[in-house]
Amino acid sequence: MKRVIAITAVVVVALAAQASAQSSATKPLADVAKDEETRRKSVRKPAKVYTNGSLRSDVSTGVPAAPTPPSATDQPGNASPTNISPGMAVPPAPTGAGRDQAYWSGRMKAERATLDRLQIFADSLQSRINALLTDFVNRDDPAQRAKIETDRQTALAELERVKKEQDEQRKKIAGLEDEARRAGVPVGWLRPGV
Numbered sequence: 001m002k003r004v005i006a007i008t009a010v011v012v013v014a015l016a017a018q019a020s021a022q023s024s025a026t027k028p029l030a031d032v033a034k035d036e037e038t039r040r041k042s043v044r045k046p047a048k049v050y051t052n053g054s055l056r057s058d059v060s061t062g063v064p065a066a067p068t069p070p071s072a073t074d075q076p077g078n079a080s081p082t083n084i085s086p087g088m089a090v091p092p093a094p095t096g097a098g099r100d101q102a103y104w105s106g107r108m109k110a111e112r113a114t115l116d117r118l119q120i121f122a123d124s125l126q127s128r129i130n131a132l133l134t135d136f137v138n139r140d141d142p143a144q145r146a147k148i149e150t151d152r153q154t155a156l157a158e159l160e161r162v163k164k165e166q167d168e169q170r171k172k173i174a175g176l177e178d179e180a181r182r183a184g185v186p187v188g189w190l191r192p193g194v
Contacts, residue, residue, distance in 0.1 A: 104180055104189045104190060105189050107176060108173070108190045111172055111176055115169045118162055119166065125158055125159040128155050129156060129159065132148055132152040132155065135148050136149060177190060
């Protein structure tokens, strides 16, 4: 019993000593704030500051298509309901600095990037169709063959849709080239890699 009391007394004394050490080690919040302020003043400023303007845009997501200038039929008096919403004015065409090399090359890059993505998608669909055809030939079960044929027909329909989109995208690129030619844009501004 004496031993238990002695051990308990030692533990109580040790805990009391630890508690008093912690209370003397903690600083008031105001002192901590002052120390942090002096530390921040002594830290050297970074050599380069990055902003949204200094970063290149992510080309893999594509550049948003620039609005096309309104034609004679798209003027506010002749606005069709498919071109603008009721009550909305036709946005003015960019002038001056809006039609520089960056404007034209950015539009062309966006259109070409869309065409490239469509081509990659068409290639992957064709690979899927080929794999499904091979799988269809190698199956004996009529139920499995029917499912594979349904999947293949769906993929073929999707491939046809993508091919139509590719044709439309090629027409957009040709239209952009014509628009640039009419605006007197140098051909080099529309070339890839500019």
